[in-house]
Each structure stands twice: as structure tokens, then as C-alpha cells.
Amino acid sequence: MVGAHGGRLVSRVAKSARGGLEAIDVGARAMGDIENIADGVFSPLEGFLGEADLAAVVRGGRLADGTAWTIPILLDVSEADAARAVDAGEVELREAGGEGRATMKVDESHALDRRALARGVYGTEDAAHPGVAGVMAMNATLLGGRVELARRPADSALRRRRMTPAQTREAFGAAGWRETVAFQTRNPPHVAHEMLQKAALATRDGVFVNPIVGRKKAGDFADDVIIGAYEAMIRAYYPENRCVLGTLHTEMRYAGPKEAIHHAIMRQNYGCSHIIIGRDHAGVGKYYEPFAAHEIFGSYGDLEIEPVFFPAMFYCSACGAFSTAKGCPHGEAERLSVSGTALREMFQAGRVPDGRTMRPEVVRVIQSHASPFVE
Numbered sequence: 001m002v003g004a005h006g007g008r009l010v011s012r013v014a015k016s017a018r019g020g021l022e023a024i025d026v027g028a029r030a031m032g033d034i035e036n037i038a039d040g041v042f043s044p045l046e047g048f049l050g051e052a053d054l055a056a057v058v059r060g061g062r063l064a065d066g067t068a069w070t071i072p073i074l075l076d077v078s079e080a081d082a083a084r085a086v087d088a089g090e091v092e093l094r095e096a097g098g099e100g101r102a103t104m105k106v107d108e109s110h111a112l113d114r115r116a117l118a119r120g121v122y123g124t125e126d127a128a129h130p131g132v133a134g135v136m137a138m139n140a141t142l143l144g145g146r147v148e149l150a151r152r153p154a155d156s157a158l159r160r161r162r163m164t165p166a167q168t169r170e171a172f173g174a175a176g177w178r179e180t181v182a183f184q185t186r187n188p189p190h191v192a193h194e195m196l197q198k199a200a201l202a203t204r205d206g207v208f209v210n211p212i213v214g215r216k217k218a219g220d221f222a223d224d225v226i227i228g229a230y231e232a233m234i235r236a237y238y239p240e241n242r243c244v245l246g247t248l249h250t251e252m253r254y255a256g257p258k259e260a261i262h263h264a265i266m267r268q269n270y271g272c273s274h275i276i277i278g279r280d281h282a283g284v285g286k287y288y289e290p291f292a293a294h295e296i297f298g299s300y301g302d303l304e305i306e307p308v309f310f311p312a313m314f315y316c317s318a319c320g321a322f323s324t325a326k327g328c329p330h331g332e333a334e335r336l337s338v339s340g341t342a343l344r345e346m347f348q349a350g351r352v353p354d355g356r357t358m359r360p361e362v363v364r365v366i367q368s369h370a371s372p373f374v375e
Contacts, residue, residue: 001271002273002304004165005268006067007044009166010043011039017150018150024104029215033250035149035152035153037073039165040166045069048074048147051110057072058117058119058120061300068261070262074112079141081141082142082143085109085143088106099151103147103148111142118131122253122255123258130217131253131284158213161227165271168208168244168271169270182276183207184275184281185212186216186252187220188230189362191322191338194233196278196310197209197243204274208272209245211223212248212251216252217254220344221344222373225366229362232359235361248266250266253282254282254287260296261296261303264300268303268305273305274306275305277307278312279291281293312325312337314328315356316335338358343358
């Protein structure tokens with residue numbers, strides 16, 4: 001099984017909670033980042049980035065020591081909270097004035113250059129880009145330092161499929177998988193997704209379907225819809241012992257090629273040897289070229305996880321099968337292309353996809369929800 005990114009699977013889970021520390025309130029996104037740091041999803045990070053690492057990531061898509069890293073993991077706070085944290089040296093982190101959930105040894109406080117961050121990660125300063133909008137809404141002061149998770153969020157329906165890298169590695173090993181291909185998604189599965197996964201699976205031992213659960217942009221499918229749809233598809237159309245479904249609790253940044261690298265790093269930490277990278281991976285609107293997420297991997301040959309590149313897949317009525325432009329000689333008139341955007345628009349308009357587009361089991365799950373979209 002591939003090693004963790006950076007050579008070691010990080011574990012920053014405290015044996016017990018500590019009291020008596022200065023308390024700082026942080027948001028739900030930061031708490032999710034802390035849990036992912038603690039569980040090694042973000043290995044080799046042990047905490048929130050300091051100034052030198054942030055500058056290196058923004059400038060060149062690597063940490064200050066040269067380790068590949070493309071999406072900054074940051075803790076933004078008010079100027080007053082930053083001053084208190086630096087004075088204390090170690091603080092308790094709590095969400096919205098609730099119970100303390102983590103501690104942080106504060107190494108430094110530094111300023112956020114929002115425009116530089118937007119340009120370096122998203123390639124644009126356009127506030128219409130959802131990732132850029134998030135950056136522009138951040139506090140202007142950042143804290144850098146190592147964290148320890150003391151208490152996890154309460155169990156919930158959305159967390160029932162959450163898996164840590166230690167758990168996925170154990171599951172892949174128990175199944176006897178030497179090569180595992182990851183599939184990143186923020187949509188319910190359509191048949192082309194299923195065919196992509198099975199094409200990659202044909203020469204590998206198993207597939208890890210890893211939907212993102214967390215904040216998404218308005219109009220995206222809701223998390224519970226995505227989970228239920230995949231459960232239905234896997235139950236009906238996958239052989240036993242060839243697919244693991246586990247959720248990744250983070251948020252979409254919509255950073256296109258930079259996020260494709262980030263997605264690969266996280267799946268390497270989960271123990272995957274390969275990751276499927278499709279057309280316009282993690283893209284939004286027209287901000288990135290369709291295959292920019294393929295091209296960027298040429299600059300990251302030091303990753304242990306290997307990308308499996310797929311062009312757009314479609315159903316060809318003349319071939320009577322799903323194919324790509326490499327394998328199908330027919331024209332556009334015979335090709336039925338499917339996209340997450342088109343499917344969302346179809347359901348929003350009250351239309352039902354046919355069996356060439358989406359499995360009926362998946363359609364029924366979506367239709368069972370009165371409001372299947374993020375509002």
C-alpha cells in the first residue's frame with residue numbers, strides 16, 4: 001500500500017481534553033480542518049500553516065520544505081483573538097462559544113493577503129468565483145501552529161460513512177487490495193460515473209468512492225442525497241468486496257487543477273494507489289481549461305498516487321455503449337453526454353433522466369427528497 005504523503009501518517013488526537021486554557025471561537029470549517037489534520041487526512045500537516053509555508057504554497061504549490069501542497073489550510077481570526085492567542089501561547093479552540101474541541105500551540109500570527117491567495121490558488125480575483133468569495137470573506141489575521149483534537153462532533157446521519165485514513169487502510173488491507181483507485185465526487189452517480197469507475201477497476205483491485213461532505217455552492221446536490229444515491233448504486237451494481245464507500249468531510253474550494261492535486265494527496269493518505277481525474281476536475285464556470293487538472297500532474301511527479309486520466313465519457317447510440325472520443329468513431333448526433341450541471345438542471349425542471357443517463361435506483365433516491373439541492 002502506498003505511504004502517506006510526506007512519509008508519515010499524522011495523528012494529532014489527544015488522549016483526553018485539557019481545561020484552563022484561553023479560549024478562541026472558530027467556525028465550522030476550521031473545526032473540520034482540525035479533525036482532518038488530527039486524523040492524517042491532511043498529512044503531513046500537523047496544524048494550520050504559518051507565514052513561510054503559506055507564501056510557498058501560494059507562490060509555487062509546495063510547502064516551504066518543498067513538499068507538494070496546493071490548498072492552504074488556514075485559521076483566520078480577529079486581530080484581538082490573535083493577540084490573545086499569541087500572548088497565551090496555547091489556546092483552546094471551540095465552535096461558536098460551545099464546548100472546547102481542540103487545542104493549539106500558537107507559533108505565530110501573520111497577515112493574510114487575500115488577493116495574493118486568490119491569484120495563487122484560484123488563478124483569479126473574481127469575487128464571482130465561490131472559492132475567491134470565501135477568501136475575501138476571511139479575517140485578515142491568521143494563526144499558525146500545531147493542533148490536537150480533543151472532542152469529535154456528535155454522531156449524525158451525515159457522519160455514519162466517515163472514515164479515517166487508518167480505517168480505510170485497514171479496510172483495503174482486509175479486502176486484499178494492493179491497488180485501490182479513488183473516485184472524488186460532489187454529485188450523485190450517473191451511469192457515466194459508474195462506467196468510469198468500473199473501467200479503472202478492470203485493472204485494479206478495488207475502488208474507493210469518496211464523496212465530499214461539507215459546504216458547497218448553492219445549487220449543488222445536498223450531502224444526504226449524494227450518500228443515499230451512492231449506497232443505492234453500489235448495492236445494485238457492484239460486486240461484493242470491490243468497492244468501499246466512505247465520506248470525506250471537508251469543503252469544495254472549486255480550485256480546479258490546484259484542487260485536483262489536493263484531492264490526490266488526501267486519497268494517497270487514505271491508502272489509494274490511483275485517483276480518477278476527469279474533465280474539468282473541481283472546476284466551476286469557465287475559470288479553468290477543461291483538462292487543466294490533467295496537465296498539472298506533470299509538475300507533481302513526486303506524488304506516490306498516480307492519476308488515471310479520462311476524457312469526457314458519453315453514450316453512443318450507434319455503438320450501443322458508453323465510450324470516449326478515443327474509442328468511438330461516430331459524430332455528435334449519436335452521442336449523449338452527461339454532466340452534473342445538466343442533471344441538476346434536469347431535476348430542477350422536473351424531468352427524469354432515462355436509464356442511459358442515471359440508474360433508476362439513483363433517480364428514486366433523489367426524487368424521495370423534497371429539496372435535494374443546497375439552497
